[in-house]
Amino acid sequence: xxxxxxxxxxxxxxxxxxxxxxxxxxxxxxxxxxxxxxxxxxxxxxxxxxxxxxxxxxxxxxxxxxxxxxxxxxxxxxxxxxxxxxxxxxxxxxxxxxxxxxxxxxxxxxxxxxxxxxxxxxxxxxxxxxxxxxxx
Numbered sequence: 706x707x708x709x710x711x712x713x714x715x716x717x718x719x720x721x722x723x724x725x726x727x728x729x730x731x732x733x734x735x736x737x738x739x740x741x742x743x744x745x746x747x748x749x750x751x752x753x754x755x756x757x758x759x760x761x762x763x764x765x766x767x768x769x770x771x772x773x774x775x776x777x778x779x780x781x782x783x784x785x786x787x788x789x790x791x792x793x794x795x796x797x798x799x800x801x802x803x804x805x806x807x808x809x810x811x812x813x814x815x816x817x818x819x820x821x822x823x824x825x826x827x828x829x830x831x832x833x834x835x836x837x838x839x840x841x
Contacts, residue, residue, distance in 0.1 A: 712750035721747035721758070728756060733788045734812055735820065735837035740766040741777065749785070756790075757782040770836035774799040775807075788812040798822060798830070 715724040721744035728749055729736050743761035750756075758781040767774050781795035790810045797804040809823040812834060820837060823829045 711752065712748050712755070714746060714748040716746050718744040721745070724749065725758060728785055732785050733814070734785075734790070734810070735834055736839040737768075737837045738810070739777070739781075740764060754784040754786050755782070756785045758795075768832075768836050771832040773830075773832070773836075776804060788814040798824075800828075 713724065715721045722741060724747045725739055725741065725744075726736055729738055739758070741758065741760055742764050745759040745761060746757075747759075748757050760777070760779055760781075763779055764777045765774060766777070776797045776799070778795035778797075781793075783790045783793035788811060791808075793808055793810065794806070796807040798807055805824040805826060805828070807822050808825045809821075811821045811823070813819045813821075816834075818834050819831050820834045821829050821831050
């Protein structure tokens with residue numbers, strides 16, 4: 706894939722998690738946003754903001770403070786910028802009986818303590834940022 710050229714690639718779970726967390730921190734996103742398991746590869750192309758994550762199996766995580774069940778596919782990618790991930794693929798949030806894909810995540814800047822998740826259908830859900838802190 707041409708997007709991967711000139712990027713940082715970390716193979717393996719420990720190094721991959723370390724890169725993913727450092728990107729979340731650098732771009733002002735909550736550290737618990739990507740609860741990953743069995744990471745194979747994490748990559749980032751600084752010139753475009755393109756990020757990708759490959760993990761061995763799909764992960765479902767319940768964010769208790771937001772009362773939200775989220776599914777992370779084996780391949781996740783998107784474009785990271787300050788306080789935002791756009792064109793996100795591989796992440797779905799359960800809404801009643803449906804699993805609409807999450808296409809964008811934005812943290813308010815200046816900070817208000819709110820984080821917004823937008824689906825392809827244009828529906829936006831807002832939650833407290835602390836609901837996605839590490840360990841939640």
